[in-house]
Amino acid sequence: MKSPGHVASLVTDAKLVGERRAQILRAAVKLFSGEGYYTTTISQIAREAGVSTGLIYQYFGDKDDVLFLSLKLVLETYEKEIPPRLAEVKHPVERLCMALWAYCTIVDRLREATVLAYRSTKSLRADRRSLVKQDELRTNRLLHDCLRACIAGGYMRQVNEYLLVYQYVTFCHAWALKHWALRDKFGLGKYVSEGIGLLVEPFLTAKGRVTLAAMRRRTANFTRSVTATKPAKRARAA
């Protein structure tokens, strides 16, 4: 009767539902990220969102619903924010590098929320876990497409694509998961740049390397400026 992906609301006005949910989820992601799912109470979320506890139950069926949509919100951020960052970029190698760069940038902004996804996906009702995994897979596909284009264009040699994509994914996630160990060694720009050196460059063909070298020259200071930009706010999913 109730499909796993559906979240019921007692309120009918669709626009209101959208606004209220966004308001509540913003609070939830912040608190879940900081304190974890189980140690965050519904009433803390209500307070943070500036609403009453009762209101939350007008827009979500239960606490699991709040977690579910919180995680979706985070994972969909990856999926939605990477493509626009690729829009202007044409060259396959540049697109791949930009995708990694974009992904890491977003992870950096949602650092705590990314950790949350690792911590709390198992706290979801079982039938919903796979839905969240679908979201992750869709993001992976973005990277996979970039990778495939490099190979298809002859910029990269044949590799185990599937596995390499997972290296890319874990590389990006590691910026959040292992931040405690990485932050002393790298800024974000350096991290991505060195990562490309380990996970992209070795597989490039001669002509692929030319592109990368050119790109590197061009973005040397871009990287620096972006690194400097990578601004304060964290753990905000929207």
Add this chain to the structure above:
Amino acid sequence: MKSPGHVASLVTDAKLVGERRAQILRAAVKLFSGEGYYTTTISQIAREAGVSTGLIYQYFGDKDDVLFLSLKLVLETYEKEIPPRLAEVKHPVERLCMALWAYCTIVDRLREATVLAYRSTKSLRADRRSLVKQDELRTNRLLHDCLRACIAGGYMRQVNEYLLVYQYVTFCHAWALKHWALRDKFGLGKYVSEGIGLLVEPFLTAKGRVTLAAMRRRTANFTRSVTATKPAKRARAA
């Protein structure tokens, strides 16, 4: 008075403390791994371990103590089981590959527990989190030493060692964290073998590649047999 790493026991007999704690932790790791820290109750642990709830409090100060020692148990397993697997292996490149192989084998055996470490480290009292991280760092050092030996011996070119080690770590952990996505594509043996292709091979010098190729020839069926062995026990920390 109470250092963060210390877990008090009301029982004085050291041997008994060791046995009972092992018995209780076995149950705790199993349940925490399957159900998560917060949804596992002390009384479930007691039932699983075949003791009374009260007994747990004779050997642990509180539930956080149980989690702490559970996580340490898991992380120390990595640290303790990798070195013996390297004992016989002399050649730097082989040692590096064997370390990756060993690490992945152990992760495979402790798959659920490895996920637990990612889920639940943040549930620990803050002052203990860093202790657990120390354990992880010590395991990383094992890999780093292997990597360094490869470079020092001229089998591998200069690379960003620190970052590459983290690629190794996330690669091994991914076998547990992303098992839902990887198991359909790879057996454990294939996974490690392909991983070496992506994370070791590209950085080898000519003479390093010779060693790797030889090793591959030698262990082709070894890999298969080990892969076949794999299914055995899981989520057992000892």
Add this chain to the structure above:
Amino acid sequence: MKSPGHVASLVTDAKLVGERRAQILRAAVKLFSGEGYYTTTISQIAREAGVSTGLIYQYFGDKDDVLFLSLKLVLETYEKEIPPRLAEVKHPVERLCMALWAYCTIVDRLREATVLAYRSTKSLRADRRSLVKQDELRTNRLLHDCLRACIAGGYMRQVNEYLLVYQYVTFCHAWALKHWALRDKFGLGKYVSEGIGLLVEPFLTAKGRVTLAAMRRRTANFTRSVTATKPAKRARAA
């Protein structure tokens, strides 16, 4: 942040807080008085008050809070009920006697609760004990003022006022504390009357004695009627 005298409530409506706390404290004083602090459970209090256990924690921070306000309720009853009983009385000697009489009347009504104060003040958090003692001191002061007026008016000779006030206090409290031994020998009226004979009369000057004698003549039957009134309600703090 939290001063010892402050008791937090999650409920904001001040009127409701007042009513609910009164309702819960009525139950608590009754049960604490009868069974003692430690043997009374929160859930007994909830049942007696006709509310859920959870509700108690909306109006009190913890069980200690309930005890604290229970004791304050009792001690403040003394302080608040004695002055109105003195309002009409002008003559110093009569005021002193009336104060003793009033105090004993109230103790009689709150007999069990008075015993509670002796039993359970030490069960309070240390920083609150002194607050309860302040309440007692304020009641003592009422007696002291009466005593001082007698001396100042020349109705009583110089005495160690401080100590005599404490004799008055223990005399009144003894009606509750030693009721098991006193009830067979005295009614309340007789008890007070004889007590005045021992603790007031001997210190009166000639003109003080005249007043006392006159008063005694006047209230002979009054005493009896009040004594007859006595049985009424007990252990009700409001």
Add this chain to the structure above:
Amino acid sequence: MKSPGHVASLVTDAKLVGERRAQILRAAVKLFSGEGYYTTTISQIAREAGVSTGLIYQYFGDKDDVLFLSLKLVLETYEKEIPPRLAEVKHPVERLCMALWAYCTIVDRLREATVLAYRSTKSLRADRRSLVKQDELRTNRLLHDCLRACIAGGYMRQVNEYLLVYQYVTFCHAWALKHWALRDKFGLGKYVSEGIGLLVEPFLTAKGRVTLAAMRRRTANFTRSVTATKPAKRARAA
């Protein structure tokens, strides 16, 4: 079958029972006095007494037994220590004063334990409370006898003996119960001396007053020296 006053022991050797019980009760009185009955655990008592928890159950049936004998130990101390202090004293007025003095001295030594008796008698099994009250009554009788002798000897006028005895009792107990308020105003010697002024002197006949005056002259420095002696140790029942 089991009389309220009986405390069973699994151990048969009477001498051993006596010694072990004394050892355990010493610890119990100390801890009960300081922390209260309910907040003191059997295992704390065992530790303080230097024995195992199991041993306590060889000499006492349950925790109530320990409290019962602890309270008896305290109350019997009054009853047993006052008479020897009166042994040498012949004159009725002096005997009365000495009794008060002795009682207060003992209360002072057992200050915490005296408070314990007030706090914890109601925690006893109901059928045992009256036994403890019997002990108190026997001590009261010591004072009553002294008072009666004064009146019989014409040193004191007729008074409500029963009530006056209770004033004496509460006066002595108050030194423990209200010590927080009295200690700033009086030393023990002054307290007793002034108390005699309020509770004995007013009722003396002319010839009684002569005795008291003489006694006062004699013991002026005695009082002081005893006050000075009133030594360190407290809350020790034996």
Add this chain to the structure above:
DNA sequence: AATGAATGAGTGTTCATTCAT
């Protein structure tokens, strides 16, 4: 006689969820 490990019933407290207003 003495130990102390083991038990498990019982308590204070929390918090997701409901519902009258």
Add this chain to the structure above:
DNA sequence: TATGAATGAACACTCATTCAT
């Protein structure tokens, strides 16, 4: 639609008591 007071099941933890050694 929105509130927040009220509920009560559930959990971590304690401790009197038992009993094998």
